[in-house]
Amino acid sequence: MSAREAPTPNPASDSVQLFSSRSVDYARFRPTYPEALFTWLASQCVATDTALDLAAGNGQASIPLIGHFRRVLACDASTKQLSAVGDWSGVRRFVAEAEYLPLRRNQLDLLVVAQALHWFATPTFFAQAQFALKPNGLFCAWCYSLLEVSAEVDAVIRTLYSETLSGYWPAGRSSVDAGYSDIQAPFESIETPAFALEACWNLSELIGYLGTWSAVKLWRQRHDRDPIAMIEARLSSAWGPAERRRIIRWPLHFLTGFPNR
Numbered sequence: 001m002s003a004r005e006a007p008t009p010n011p012a013s014d015s016v017q018l019f020s021s022r023s024v025d026y027a028r029f030r031p032t033y034p035e036a037l038f039t040w041l042a043s044q045c046v047a048t049d050t051a052l053d054l055a056a057g058n059g060q061a062s063i064p065l066i067g068h069f070r071r072v073l074a075c076d077a078s079t080k081q082l083s084a085v086g087d088w089s090g091v092r093r094f095v096a097e098a099e100y101l102p103l104r105r106n107q108l109d110l111l112v113v114a115q116a117l118h119w120f121a122t123p124t125f126f127a128q129a130q131f132a133l134k135p136n137g138l139f140c141a142w143c144y145s146l147l148e149v150s151a152e153v154d155a156v157i158r159t160l161y162s163e164t165l166s167g168y169w170p171a172g173r174s175s176v177d178a179g180y181s182d183i184q185a186p187f188e189s190i191e192t193p194a195f196a197l198e199a200c201w202n203l204s205e206l207i208g209y210l211g212t213w214s215a216v217k218l219w220r221q222r223h224d225r226d227p228i229a230m231i232e233a234r235l236s237s238a239w240g241p242a243e244r245r246r247i248i249r250w251p252l253h254f255l256t257g258f259p260n261r
Contacts, residue, residue, distance in 0.1 A: 030212060031197040031250060032060060033114065040193060042068035045109045046136040052108050054098055055116030058084035059091060066090040069110065075101065099124045103132040113141035117255065118172035121183045130186070130259040139187070139259050143176045144197060144250035149206075152238035153246075156231055160210070164227050168215035179253030187261075192254040203242040207232070 038061075042048050048069045053062040056074035058081055065072045066089075074093045076082050082093045096102055098113075098120040111129055129139055146161060148154060175182055201209070210216060210228050219227045236242065 030058070030060060030209065031199040031248070033064060033197060033252075034195055035064060037195045037252070038064045038068055040195075041065075041110060041112065041138065041140060044138050047109045047134070050108050051110040051112070052103070052132070054101075054111060054113045055119070056093070057081045057114075057116075059086055059088060061112055061114040062091045063087065065110075065112075099128060101128050101132060103128075105131055106134045106137075108132045108137050109134055110138050110140070112139075115143050115176075117141035117180065117183065118143065118175035119170075121172075121175070121185075123186070126186050126259070133260055135260045136258060137260060138256070139185075140192070140254060140256040141180065142195075142252045142254045143180055144252050145176050145179070146250075147209075148249045148251075149246055150238070153235065156235045156238050157210070160227060160231050164230070165213070165215040165219055168218045168222075170214055170218075173215075180255045181253075183255060185255055185257060185259075187257040187259040189255060189257045192256045195252045197250040197252065199248045200245050201248055202245050203236060203239045206239070206248065207235070 050071045050073065051065045051069040052073040052075060053059070053065060054075050056062045056076045057078075059074055062072055062074035063086070072091045074082065074088070074091050075096050075098075076093075077095065077097050079095050082095065094102070098116075099122065111133055133139060146154070146158065149157075199205075207228060216227055239246070
């Protein structure tokens with residue numbers, strides 16, 4: 001990979017620092033994406049030579065791409081995230097800011113951004129994506145917001161999300177809540193099939209996942225208390241026996257298109 005001449009990347013943003021500090025928990029508790037999504041992505045590409053997972057984190061989207069593309073690249077602004085425990089075999093990792101990617105023109109068949117576009121959806125970034133993608137290269141960004149379990153559990157989590165943590169979410173989170181409908185990409189979007197993340201968790205795993213929320217970390221720092229502990233009794237009552245496993249679902253929302261067509 002040859003480096004494209006670019007300005008020196010900016011210092012790590014607040015969002016990068018937040019996720020870097022919880023990279024182990026993030027890798028342990030975040031749900032995985034459905035294999036059908038990656039099969040569909042590959043089917044939309046004219047060629048399957050090179051794919052990039054941008055803002056790759058711990059590789060949740062990078063690793064599934066290995067089965068569909070000859071070369072898989074994973075980029076993140078956080079070295080800690082890219083160093084998270086896991087099998088990165090077959091993935092080439094590198095650290096860079098989204099707006100200053102060391103890529104050649106027309107290098108990528110696919111560029112994916114999983115749960116991160118809201119941090120850098122700027123004209124500069126979209127110009128970078130257009131530069132790096134081939135003429136028929138596919139861009140696909142997706143996000144997911146609140147999980148779905150049951151009416152009782154959902155109500156407790158919604159209170160935590162919308163009331164207790166109000167004002168503690170980093171800038172850009174509103175785009176996730178809007179399903180990226182507020183992001184204006186400089187290309188025509190295409191329809192994407194309905195996909196969702198699913199997990200089968202007990203109560204302890206759910207609580208571990210809630211602890212990965214960036215707003216939870218900020219609330220703890222500000223108040224020196226744990227906001228999850230404040231709802232744990234209500235959450236336990238709504239959940240039932242702690243060892244009980246429930247299906248948890250996160251609908252995915254997409255921004256997909258061919259920037260260079």
